[in-house]
Amino acid sequence: SVAVVATLLDQPDLPRLGYLGVGQVIGKYCQDHPCENVPEVKQAVHKIREKVGNGKTKTREQENTVVSALKALGNTRFLDDATLQKLANIGADKNVRNRVRVAAIEALPNRCTMKWKNILFKVLADREEDSEVRIKAYLSLVACPCPHVANQLKETLDKETVNQVGSFIQSHLRNLRASTDPSKLDAKAHLGQIKPRSKFPEDFRKFSFNNELSYKIDSLGVGSTLENNVIYSQNSFVPRSTSLNMTMELFGRNFNFLELNTRVENL
DSSP: OHHHHHGGGGSTTOOHHHHHHHHHHHHHHHHHSOOTTOHHHHHHHHHHHHHHTTSOOSSHHHHHHHHHHHHHHHHSSOOOHHHHHHHHHHHHOTTSOHHHHHHHHHHGGGSOOHHHHHHHHHHHHOTTSOHHHHHHHHHHHHTSOOHHHHHHHHHHHHHOOOHHHHHHHHHHHHHHHHOOOGGGHHHHHHHTTOOOSSOOOOOTTTSOEEEEEEEEETTTTEEEEEEEEEEOOTTOSSOSEEEEEEEEEETTEEEEEEEEEEEOOOO
């Protein structure tokens, strides 16, 4: 199936949803099988990667295709070293449009490795960088927690002067400490003790923030998590990005009921 759907990528005018579908088929296979040594999967991923190029586009139509290809890579659940390196470089390149950079950064946690984390550490620490890009880099790093992430995050947070970024990280870490979401246990263990030296201002009308409502009843095997992020850019008066995710745990299995992401630019 993977080999067959990958041939769709040879079509010159493949619809944007087509990219997402191809990535989903690859992801379904890689969810149940190791993909490191499967040539059909690697070939399909390389085909999608070729559509991304260097992330730089001249027209809106080309940009839409690149973003669709990046989201497809995010669906694959498998990225080889070359693809990870390319996505990380796109995410760190200030000459690439933010919309493309964000899509590249969001795809990276498919595979946790220091090869891309070291690049995103620099993006997160750059206070001249757009706050949306920095917050997205933070969320990708938190999705792959480890002692290195904890150390770098603590160091960055202690020096942080941008309220947009500091306010979001402060609210996210607070909610992480209180979370009952089983998928966040590793992040909670590594990052739960990190607290900013100084308190950042919080105002949902002006500053980026994270909200989470979660509960778990172990005796019944039931739990639920509702999480939303609102991300502002320092260049915008309206939220640049919002997301809402609702997941329910039933007898040890997670069911994702709703995942909604919106992004607004130049409004």
